[in-house]
Amino acid sequence: MNMISPTRRRLVVVGNGMAGIRALEEILERAPQAFDIVVFGAEPHGNYNRIMLSPVLAGEKTFADIVTHDAAWYADRNIELVAGEAVVEIDRTTREVVGERGTRRGYDVLLLATGSDPFILPVPGANLPGVIGFRTIADVHTMLESCRPCAHAVVIGGGLLGLEAANGLKQHGVDVTVLHILPTLMERQLDAVSAGMMRADLEARGLRVLTEASTKAIVGEDRVTALHLADGRELKADLVVMAVGIRPSVALARAAGLAVGRGVRVDDAMRTSDPAIFAVGECVEHRGQIFGLVAPLWDMAKVCADTITEAAESAYEPAVSGTRLKVTGIDMFSAGDFLGGEGTEEIVFRDAARGIHKRLVLRDEKLIGVVLYGDAGDSAWYFDLLKSGTDVSAMRDGLVFGPAVAGAPTAGVEALPDEAEICGCNGVCKSKILAVISEHSLTTVDAVRARTKASASCGSCTGQVEALLKHALGNAFDSAPRIRAMCKCTAHGHDAVRAEIRARGLKTIPQVMRALDWSTPDGCHSCRPALNYYLLCEWPGEYRDDAQSRFVNERMHANIQKDGTYSVVPRMWGGLTSAKELRAIADVVDRYEIPTVKVTGGQRIDLLGVKREQLPDVWRDLNAAGMVSGHAYGKALRTVKTCVGSEWCRFGTQDSTSMGVALEQMCWGSWTPHKVKLAVSGCPRNCAESTIKDFGVIAVDSGWELHVAGNGGIKVRVTDQLAKVTTDADVLEYCGAFLQLYREEAHYLERTAHYVERVGIAHVKAKMVEDAANRAALHARFLFAQIFSQDDPWEAEAQKASRFADLASVE
Amino acid sequence: MDGVFSQTWRDVGALDDIPRQGARTVATAIGPVAVFRTLDDSVFALEDSCPHKQGKLSQGIVHGHSVTCPLHNWVIGLADGIAAAPDDGCTKTVPVRLEGRRILLAAGP
Ligand code: SRM
Ligand SMILES: Cc1cc2nc3c(=O)[nH]c(=O)nc-3n(C[C@H](O)[C@H](O)[C@H](O)COP(=O)(O)OP(=O)(O)OC[C@H]3O[C@@H](n4cnc5c(N)ncnc54)[C@H](O)[C@@H]3O)c2cc1C
Ligand code: SF4
Ligand code: FES
Numbered sequence: 001m002n003m004i005s006p007t008r009r010r011l012v013v014v015g016n017g018m019a020g021i022r023a024l025e026e027i028l029e030r031a032p033q034a035f036d037i038v039v040f041g042a043e044p045h046g047n048y049n050r051i052m053l054s055p056v057l058a059g060e061k062t063f064a065d066i067v068t069h070d071a072a073w074y075a076d077r078n079i080e081l082v083a084g085e086a087v088v089e090i091d092r093t094t095r096e097v098v099g100e101r102g103t104r105r106g107y108d109v110l111l112l113a114t115g116s117d118p119f120i121l122p123v124p125g126a127n128l129p130g131v132i133g134f135r136t137i138a139d140v141h142t143m144l145e146s147c148r149p150c151a152h153a154v155v156i157g158g159g160l161l162g163l164e165a166a167n168g169l170k171q172h173g174v175d176v177t178v179l180h181i182l183p184t185l186m187e188r189q190l191d192a193v194s195a196g197m198m199r200a201d202l203e204a205r206g207l208r209v210l211t212e213a214s215t216k217a218i219v220g221e222d223r224v225t226a227l228h229l230a231d232g233r234e235l236k237a238d239l240v241v242m243a244v245g246i247r248p249s250v251a252l253a254r255a256a257g258l259a260v261g262r263g264v265r266v267d268d269a270m271r272t273s274d275p276a277i278f279a280v281g282e283c284v285e286h287r288g289q290i291f292g293l294v295a296p297l298w299d300m301a302k303v304c305a306d307t308i309t310e311a312a313e314s315a316y317e318p319a320v321s322g323t324r325l326k327v328t329g330i331d332m333f334s335a336g337d338f339l340g341g342e343g344t345e346e347i348v349f350r351d352a353a354r355g356i357h358k359r360l361v362l363r364d365e366k367l368i369g370v371v372l373y374g375d376a377g378d379s380a381w382y383f384d385l386l387k388s389g390t391d392v393s394a395m396r397d398g399l400v401f402g403p404a405v406a407g408a409p410t411a412g413v414e415a416l417p418d419e420a421e422i423c424g425c426n427g428v429c430k431s432k433i434l435a436v437i438s439e440h441s442l443t444t445v446d447a448v449r450a451r452t453k454a455s456a457s458c459g460s461c462t463g464q465v466e467a468l469l470k471h472a473l474g475n476a477f478d479s480a481p482r483i484r485a486m487c488k489c490t491a492h493g494h495d496a497v498r499a500e501i502r503a504r505g506l507k508t509i510p511q512v513m514r515a516l517d518w519s520t521p522d523g524c525h526s527c528r529p530a531l532n533y534y535l536l537c538e539w540p541g542e543y544r545d546d547a548q549s550r551f552v553n554e555r556m557h558a559n560i561q562k563d564g565t566y567s568v569v570p571r572m573w574g575g576l577t578s579a580k581e582l583r584a585i586a587d588v589v590d591r592y593e594i595p596t597v598k599v600t601g602g603q604r605i606d607l608l609g610v611k612r613e614q615l616p617d618v619w620r621d622l623n624a625a626g627m628v629s630g631h632a633y634g635k636a637l638r639t640v641k642t643c644v645g646s647e648w649c650r651f652g653t654q655d656s657t658s659m660g661v662a663l664e665q666m667c668w669g670s671w672t673p674h675k676v677k678l679a680v681s682g683c684p685r686n687c688a689e690s691t692i693k694d695f696g697v698i699a700v701d702s703g704w705e706l707h708v709a710g711n712g713g714i715k716v717r718v719t720d721q722l723a724k725v726t727t728d729a730d731v732l733e734y735c736g737a738f739l740q741l742y743r744e745e746a747h748y749l750e751r752t753a754h755y756v757e758r759v760g761i762a763h764v765k766a767k768m769v770e771d772a773a774n775r776a777a778l779h780a781r782f783l784f785a786q787i788f789s790q791d792d793p794w795e796a797e798a799q800k801a802s803r804f805a806d807l808a809s810v811e
Numbered sequence: 812m813d814g815v816f817s818q819t820w821r822d823v824g825a826l827d828d829i830p831r832q833g834a835r836t837v838a839t840a841i842g843p844v845a846v847f848r849t850l851d852d853s854v855f856a857l858e859d860s861c862p863h864k865q866g867k868l869s870q871g872i873v874h875g876h877s878v879t880c881p882l883h884n885w886v887i888g889l890a891d892g893i894a895a896a897p898d899d900g901c902t903k904t905v906p907v908r909l910e911g912r913r914i915l916l917a918a919g920p
Binding site: 064069070072073075076450451452453520521522523524525528529547548549550551552553555556560562564806807808809810811 | 821823824828829830831832833835836837838839840843846850851862863864865866867870871872873874875879881882883884886896897899900901916918
């Protein structure tokens with residue numbers, strides 16, 4: 001039980017952001033039971049990784065991905081979280097804080113971590129709706145709401161934040177103009193040359209950049225519509241983002257009478273002018289300096305925790321920070337005094353053709369500044385040299401070419417001190433990474449990432465994490481097979497497991513696990529579905545499918561949705577349907593009050609929001625109208641897209657629709673390593689998009705062109721041409737043979753695109769184009785397996801309806 | 812606990828109603844409860860709601876004494892409801908026991 005002990009001191013934290021919560025973690029690590037803790041946060045949620053707002057805006061991450069401390073984190077530690085309520089007053093005589101909604105909490109120790117506020121230019125119209133800063137997830141949502149294609153956005157400020165905002169908006173098709181008051185972008189991080197390269201790169205992405213542009217006024221009736229520049233130009237604007245700087249958020253501290261300069265003044269122990277009140281993060285001013293990056297916050301948090309818990313006497317020492325722009329595809333790094341001046345020397349490297357520029361600034365044989373543009377791969381090495389103040393005279397000649405050429409005695413991570421920070425985004429230091437590697441015998445970067453979050457955010461430290469692994473494992477890492485283990489339950493890779501299944505005649509999942517020394521009693525969510533597939537593929541007709549080793553969608557024969565309901569997609573052969581089928585679908589929708597009916601990207605109809613217990617009835621009714629499962633949920637044959645072809649189209653050279661139906665009837669029901677999509681187009685205009693499908697067919701006058709290994713998903717890949725054939729029977733045989741080759745050789749969850757990239761198209765051609773006998777054999781094995789997989793799973797499941805109902809009800 | 816043993820055990824079904832490495836749900840006053848049966852025939856019960864985004868744990872893959880949430884692959888311990896590192900969160904456990912091959916659940920008053 002959590003007894004509230006009267007001897008516990010009361011700690012109140014104001015500011016639920018990166019610095020405050022990090023300090024709290026450090027405090028809990030040192031003294032888990034010392035305080036009763038209350039956290040006030042003006043934002044209405046737990047803590048998130050603010051620096052990752054840029055990838056969220058760019059659509060590369062979701063808010064859920066960047067939440068670092070959710071409500072449960074606070075609850076589990078008995079921390080009271082007062083979220084969505086700003087503190088408006090500190091009463092230092094009674095030692096109480098007061099929230100804007102009247103919540104009062106007493107404190108013995110108070111920690112201010114209020115961060116900073118975006119600076120809003122005092123121009124007319126700055127308070128119009130549609131004019132915002134870039135600081136919180138709410139700002140990101142406001143920006144995303146304005147993201148209609150053809151909308152116009154103006155970003156004021158060509159620094160790190162402004163450019164990340166501009167890039168993010170551009171990703172959504174918004175027309176973006178960046179205004180910068182100075183002649184060059186990011187002047188605090190880049191020299192003139194790299195700034196020019198950056199500008200060219202941004203313009204190549206379609207951003208408009210106006211330098212020496214000063215804003216005179218923002219105009220609009222009930223919301224912003226335009227922006228006027230001092231030189232008289234007018235820019236259309238549905239959104240104006242101000243990214244011209246930040247100001248420490250000090251109003252609360254100032255009103256309480258604490259010593260405040262530009263920020264809340266703190267001493268080396270992070271104490272304010274009131275010994276019971278501490279401050280960390282961007283709200284502080286330390287030795288006259290204010291802050292704008294996360295790296296210093298981690299150090300402040302440690303010092304502050306040492307002081308508050310009296311664990312140690314430590315002092316905060318400002319250190320240089322490095323910066324990177326988080327714009328995918330632009331690789332830059334900057335740290336220290338990169339402009340140099342009197343008494344400094346410069347080493348500059350430039351490769352205009354490859355878009356690379358490096359500038360190193362030395363003073364007294366030590367590196368004091370660095371700018372890397374176009375290739376920042378060695379940034380960690382340079383940054384270490386800079387921070388450690390290493391004498392670089394011995395390697396000067398090769399310095400600009402990086403550690404490999406410079407012949408650095410100890411290149412990189414081994415030489416770093418234990419407390420050196422490896423992952424800046426998540427504040428993970430070297431000793432922590434080494435500790436988990438040895439404690440849990442980790443051998444992969446993924447495993448380290450899973451345990452520590454190191455390299456899980458922007459990924460720029462992945463190389464260093466890998467280097468640490470190598471360093472920790474020594475020969476074990478080098479001799480470690482290049483083959484990746486299937487999952488943490490085994491050391492075997494996919495190919496080895498398949499080979500053993502075949503060679504030793506292993507016929508069930510438990511047999512495989514026993515024979516191959518699995519380290520867990522019944523595997524995990526990664527290996528069980530893979531083994532189930534490998535066994536199914538190896539022993540058609542013999543292996544009994546294990547429903548409990550299938551992902552929910554395949555077990556339920558429907559796709560689970562975020563609210564726990566399901567979606568149901570009946571097959572529509574080659575994209576054809578009929579009045580009878582449409583009527584049956586309409587009846588099902590009415591009868592079961594299905595909320596959403598959608599045409600999918602795969603030429604069929606999706607019924608969304610079906611409740612689990614309704615599934616058997618929905619299927620039964622669809623079956624009755626002659627429809628079967630579309631396997632929209634499976635690592636299986638999905639859709640066969642077709643165009644109208646020669647039956648109707650004035651350009652069609654062959655009957656692509658009938659060919660699509662024939663292919664789908666041959667292939668449906670097949671289980672495959674990952675999903676498989678087919679398409680047939682009636683002429684090279686390619687209306688069915690055959691060149692981004694796993695198996696694509698394009699009709700030409702003289703027959704059919706066959707294409708394989710396309711992908712239209714995460715990373716678009718155009719197909720490789722496999723062969724040109726003349727008869728319909730050839731198309732079917734090549735298709736069956738290709739699918740069988742893929743089924744037998746690919747790793748589980750490897751799409752055809754990745755499989756073919758791994759083995760090479762030449763290998764595929766050798767196996768099934770050049771070798772006609774093998775092609776026939778592959779096709780025969782495919783057809784044999786189909787005998788056992790082509791019964792409609794819906795029909796079978798509808799018989800076992802009770803499985804979908806509750807076990808009992810004890811209301 | 813503070814001796815608040817006012818719960819009553821209710822028979823909610825037979826062990827064999829749940830497939831090994833599977834789960835079934837029970838509707839209760841506190842909402843749906845997922846009752847799991849593991850490979851070694853232990854039973855566990857959790858609120859059917861993942862600490863991450865309320866995914867239905869009853870629909871996950873059961874392995875060892877854990878279940879993997881079907882929505883985003885968090886791994887939740889069946890005995891304590893705690894998410895495996897690096898994820899952070901906790902689902903309420905519900906008292907459950909076997910009497911012979913009958914499953915008894917203490918959910919609600
Ligand atoms: C329903 C549908 C969207 C729609 O409303 O149109 C859809 C919905 C989903 N897609 Fe898709 N995809 C749908 C067409 C596509 C297409 C277009 C196509 O097939 O022509 C693509 C790009 C083509 C391709 O696959 O190469 C597509 C590329 C993806 C990917 C990325 C695959 C890749 O290899 O990069 C995923 C993620 C994955 O599979 O891991 C995905 C995953 C998903 C999942 C399964 C996400 C999930 O795990 O829950 C969605 C399931 C929703 C549901 O429950 O129904 N979906 N998805 C489309 C179903 C087509 C159908 O009739 O079966
Ligand atoms: C889009 C973006 C990208 C960035 N990228 C990088 C990067 O790549 N690298 C890098 O090093 N840094 C980056 N930063 C800067 C980094 O996010 C900050 O240095 C860091 O968040 C500062 O932490 P903090 O805790 O001091 O302030 P914050 O994280 O802002 O936390 C302060 C919290 O206190 C709350 N608060 C304020 N006043 C009160 C009150 N009176 N009562 C209650 N709560 C209050 C605020 O609402 C806020 O939630 C970026 C920032 C942004 C906005
Ligand atoms: S349907 Fe496909 S594209 Fe749309 S949200 Fe789901 S996975 Fe993403
Ligand atoms: S809801 Fe369970 S992992 Fe996301």
